[in-house]
Amino acid sequence: xxxxxxxxxxxxxxxxxxxxxxxxxxxxxxxxxxxxxxxxxxxxxxxxxxxxxxxxxxxxxxxxxxxxxxxxxxxxxxxxxxxxxxxxxxxxxxxxxxxxxxxxxxxxxxxx
Amino acid sequence: xxxxxxxxxxxxxxxxxxxxxxxxxxxxxxxxxxxxxxxxxxxxxxxxxxxxxxxxxxxxxxxxxxxxxxxxxxxxxxxxxxxxxxxxxxxxxxxxxxxxxxxxxxxxxxxxx
Numbered sequence: 001x002x003x004x005x006x007x008x009x010x011x012x013x014x015x016x017x018x019x020x021x022x023x024x025x026x027x028x029x030x031x032x033x034x035x036x037x038x039x040x041x042x043x044x045x046x047x048x049x050x051x052x053x054x055x056x057x058x059x060x061x062x063x064x065x066x067x068x069x070x071x072x073x074x075x076x077x078x079x080x081x082x083x084x085x086x087x088x089x090x091x092x093x094x095x096x097x098x099x100x101x102x103x104x105x106x107x108x109x110x111x112x
Numbered sequence: 113x114x115x116x117x118x119x120x121x122x123x124x125x126x127x128x129x130x131x132x133x134x135x136x137x138x139x140x141x142x143x144x145x146x147x148x149x150x151x152x153x154x155x156x157x158x159x160x161x162x163x164x165x166x167x168x169x170x171x172x173x174x175x176x177x178x179x180x181x182x183x184x185x186x187x188x189x190x191x192x193x194x195x196x197x198x199x200x201x202x203x204x205x206x207x208x209x210x211x212x213x214x215x216x217x218x219x220x221x222x223x224x225x
Contacts, residue, residue, distance in 0.1 A: 045213050092212075
């Protein structure tokens with residue numbers, strides 16, 4: 001079963017604009033991760049934020065985590081056409097098994 | 113080194129047939145995961161290996177699905193008596209000891225006609 005829910009399901013913006021995607025989850029977590037997927041194939045790991053962290057940056061990516069609201073956001077600044085892809089959040093629970101539970105994803109389209 | 117590889121890239125089979133999907137993890141990674149992704153959905157967990165043993169197989173949908181990892185490296189996901197509902201992309205991931213990140217392969221797209 002899928003734990004996370006991404007919002008919006010689809011996002012269309014122009015190059016240079018910022019893109020914000022949100023993710024909500026249901027259970028306690030060890031960490032939350034964001035992945036990118038092109039054309040429905042392999043997933044590329046973007047960034048991981050631990051449950052005791054509130055914000056993390058990596059290049060043009062900024063992730064926030066609010067464990068009280070069980071939500072996270074991914075901000076991509078100064079977007080490029082090459083950022084067009086599907087983005088998924090995935091949570092690793094603190095049950096000890098280390099498997100990931102994914103949301104349904106946000107499809108991002110960046111137009112030149 | 114090389115990333116996670118999966119073969120075949122695509123597999124078309126007929127309902128009722130048996131299929132095997134292969135995953136080569138990153139060398140030295142002890143943890144290996146299988147996920148299944150249906151169209152328009154996020155990946156869903158199937159099974160997790162730590163070394164040669166299946167540490168968690170709670171995601172396998174039924175007993176037609178089975179996976180092995182006999183030498184703690186390559187893994188094979190086996191599906192018996194395939195059904196049209198098994199059509200999906202099957203993703204494999206591996207993780208090194210002490211690491212937090214899972215590294216995914218390109219997936220095998222299975223189509224059951």
